[in-house]
Amino acid sequence: MKFSLRPQDAAFYDFFSRAAQNLMHGTEMLMELALPGADVQSVSERLGDLEHDSDQITHELYNKINSTFITPFDRSDIYNLGSGLDDVMDHLEAAGNLVYLYGLTKLPALPREMHELVDVLDQQAKITANAMPQLKGMKNLQEYWVEINRLENEGDRAYRMLLVRLFSGEYDALTVLKMKEVADELEKACDAFEHVANTIETIAVKES
């Protein structure tokens, strides 16, 4: 039995875990858009609520940083990790909201390549949520980084093929522009997951 974990530290890890859990719920909501007869308005509203909750978590985290004397690792790294997780949520919420705002659901279906990109995000969210409890010991994170980077490359490829599809002449120019906005938010979410992994790598390098 090990007692090295101070109660203060537990609070920080809890913030990160809650934020990462929210990302998992967020990508699950975006996955619904692939289902026939998806309720896009409901997805958009629930993503808005989730993003609001994540803002709250980030806000509490910042207060905690300011009110804690000894933090488990560098204050600025905790700050970066918190804002990194928050960035992912912002892009997920934006993607869902834009599909709704632009009325893209009047199309028979969103392009297959867009769902592939969402699927990559869903996998990134799952392994990010799994990695959070391992932050305590800074152990077994190698696999998480390798996998996040592999997924980011896969997301990049899916994004490029999505643009090829959008620019194929199949859609009118305004529809292309709308779907490209959504695609860009999804791609930024994919990058933001990698940025979170890089922040954790920076922390681990300092701790090692």
Add this chain to the structure above:
Amino acid sequence: MKFSLRPQDAAFYDFFSRAAQNLMHGTEMLMELALPGADVQSVSERLGDLEHDSDQITHELYNKINSTFITPFDRSDIYNLGSGLDDVMDHLEAAGNLVYLYGLTKLPALPREMHELVDVLDQQAKITANAMPQLKGMKNLQEYWVEINRLENEGDRAYRMLLVRLFSGEYDALTVLKMKEVADELEKACDAFEHVANTIETIAVKES
């Protein structure tokens, strides 16, 4: 009476104040574009001059960092704050220049949502300029952060509604593309103001 402020430090705070004052002048120039019969070429040229002056300030700041033995806070944070303020100016200048280069003034009027976004920037510039003198004591900055974040959210909403308007079918595809470039620069300026606030928050966290 308090003498804790070294003359060296005063120079640094002066750079930040001048840079933030320029941002305030910059958003005021963009506000002119909402007026009937605005002289877009003049706005673009004056923004170019202002950006040149800000580049000069940033350059002097960097020289000051290199030639000063004891800086009021971390060199890399001073550097980040300086380049953050510079980034805002770059986006303001780009927005004004693109309206001119693309000849967007041949339209009857720019969309109302674009002016709303400029108005948010103008408010961000004002409170950023007001916050600079408070850097010395790192006091009363909480209100500034809360307000910058609130404005960034408002800017985000205005940006989204601007895109909905642009994609509504009211404009031809090339005009949409041109106005979207301008909108993107305005939105990046809005983000860049938030980035400045985040840098100041990072500094305050270290000082506390």
Add this chain to the structure above:
Amino acid sequence: MKFSLRPQDAAFYDFFSRAAQNLMHGTEMLMELALPGADVQSVSERLGDLEHDSDQITHELYNKINSTFITPFDRSDIYNLGSGLDDVMDHLEAAGNLVYLYGLTKLPALPREMHELVDVLDQQAKITANAMPQLKGMKNLQEYWVEINRLENEGDRAYRMLLVRLFSGEYDALTVLKMKEVADELEKACDAFEHVANTIETIAVKES
């Protein structure tokens, strides 16, 4: 004769030099696209191979950071410099790949302004590769920063004039969208070169 350079350090400088050499080869490949009868598929494939090699270098660098007790400068700065060089390569590869994927070569020629932007990148790559051996002594880097920033401004101007050209009405909307994607990657590469220079400046400020 001076023996201050530890063998460990030499390995780090070697990684940076190799990564920067690859960027030089990358911009040379993009320069081929300006030649009549350019083999776009070949350019895209060779850029893909080069990017793969750069990924490998970055990966080895990260392993080296983790397995080295005393690094020539801050671990996080080495990390930033490595990932900064990697970012440039990603954008160069993306630009070449998109020209190929979108079949932009079916046009009589890419716009002149696009080649001007590639030419700026080629100059940035050359001076970045030249600067790497000077990292050891942190000497004579001033000229490199000034020149990178000058080139970044030149690239910015070329990018804006490229957009003016693309939005002139000369091309159909889908072609504009495709070429804009390529232009955006080139512009990001230009920014990423500046980011590399900024990271080196941050390191030099700490060392001074």
